């Protein structure tokens with residue numbers, strides 16, 4: 001077995017060696033005080049029957065009290081000194097790990113859940129290695145040696161029997177425990193990291209998962225991981241229980257062996273009792289090595305990850321620990337796990353794909369806080385299948401709230417949304433994502449490949465579907481330029497993409513959603529320059545096709561002349577509605593805004609040419 005991670009810890013702990021040695025000696029002192037206490041108390045009990053001289057008795061009684069108090073004091077100071085040394089080492093390690101992660105993040109960002117797991121659990125492995133393995137391990141070895149010497153002084157054969165028992169308890173049993181624990185332990189740390197990543201995705205990406213009907217699949221995946229982790233931990237606990245049982249058996253057997261050989265060697269009766277009890281205490285101290293070995297085996301994965309991180313050159317890419325959807329043609333996710341059941345977008349179904357959807361929003365009112373102004377106040381819209389409707393208005397007018405109501409994310413206080421004659425709440429929740437879907441405000445990009453992010457929009461999408469949507473969003477050239485193509489990792493929340501590329505990826509994913517239903521687009525061209533924004537909006541609207549309704553929320557008014565109706569919202573109410581030509585031709589918010597934007601763009605073009 002290569003001890004590279006331990007060597008890394010050793011190197012980092014070297015400046016604190018004096019403190020660690022002190023803690024080890026104090027731990028050995030505690031064990032020795034315990035052993036001496038048992039031996040003296042036994043001697044006192046056994047010899048009291050023979051009525052020894054009072055001064056001898058008094059000395060033994062004082063010794064028992066002093067050892068009992070001393071043991072407590074030693075234990076306390078050992079804990080204090082050990083933690084002081086270990087926490088100093090851990091502070092150093094955590095600083096270095098943080099610096100290493102920060103340096104690598106620029107080149108190969110990892111999932112924040114995994115980063116957190118590295119910074120917390122893996123670094124704690126270093127602390128545990130020092131406090132639960134090295135210090136008690138060193139103390140057990142020292143106490144064992146001194147106990148063998150003590151027993152040999154009484155009778156060499158007794159020393160030999162004790163040495164045999166201590167070898168079994170302190171070497172064979174710990175090795176067995178380490179081997180049995182290591183197999184499961186190697187899988188626990190990465191699984192914990194992946195589970196932490198799942199937690200981040202389930203919280204940060206909750207709205208998107210719900211919008212695309214992928215919440216169940218993501219929850220199932222996290223649940224499967226949690227169950228696997230629980231199973232592994234149960235197995236580790238069972239191994240621990242079995243090894244502990246063997247330890248107790250061994251302790252009794254060693255004591256019996258020492259007792260037998262000491263009696264055969266003609267050792268005095270009182271001393272035989274002292275030897276037997278002292279043996280129990282010495283074996284118990286040696287059994288601490290079993291716990292230390294188990295901890296060591298469990299800590300190795302975390303230690304290895306810390307050592308790798310501190311040793312790796314900056315920017316070494318790593319494979320992400322979790323993925324989302326997967327290609328229908330791909331048998332496994334990139335983590336090698338089986339495919340999750342209930343793929344996102346299942347709700348789209350053949351029935352939804354074939355049907356055209358007529359949507360009516362009737363007198364919808366919504367108030368988030370009471371008292372407080374309404375976010376929506378009696379809003380009505382008619383969205384015939386295949387229509388193009390844009391919702392505009394000043395910031396805070398209620399545009400995103402309207403999309404929230406339409407996608408079922410927010411329940412209105414009054415009014416209703418009717419889809420092909422059915423009230424929205426009466427539709428099964430898993431069908432809604434197949435009918436209404438798209439790009440919502442604060443959309444989340446998952447730390448997965450381009451393909452997996454897109455398949456969240458429609459799980460069964462073919463490569464042609466993906467290429468069509470990505471091309472409409474103006475990202476196809478970029479995907480083709482990437483060495484990994486569709487399998488390019490985009491980083492957590494698209495951290496490895498530019499703002500515009502991230503937005504285009506989100507738009508492409510939205511275009512894949514609800515293929516024959518209602519496509520909602522909340523600020524799809526945000527962050528793109530005016531020219532690109534116009535081109536992307538035109539191609540995205542065209543990509544929606546004749547059957548799909550498009551409901552666009554935008555601050556940018558250019559390109560809306562291709563829309564059937566524009567609704568101007570203000571303070572939750574419909575302030576105006578009509579075509580672009582009608583609204584731009586009459587006084588009001590729309591015309592003011594239109595003139596302001598065209599002037600600003602003229603200036604922009606003048607400066608940039």
Ligand SMILES: Nc1ncnc2c1ncn2[C@@H]1O[C@H](COP(=O)(O)OP(=O)(O)OP(=O)(O)O)[C@@H](O)[C@H]1O
Pocket residue numbers: 368369374375393394395396397398399400401402
């Ligand atoms: N989750 C919420 N809790 C409380 N109030 C909210 C919430 N979401 C929106 N609001 C409030 O409702 C009103 C409408 O917000 P909404 O996000 O729908 O406006 P918007 O027109 O989309 O604005 P913007 O153009 O700035 O995105 C605002 O006054 C906002 O503060």
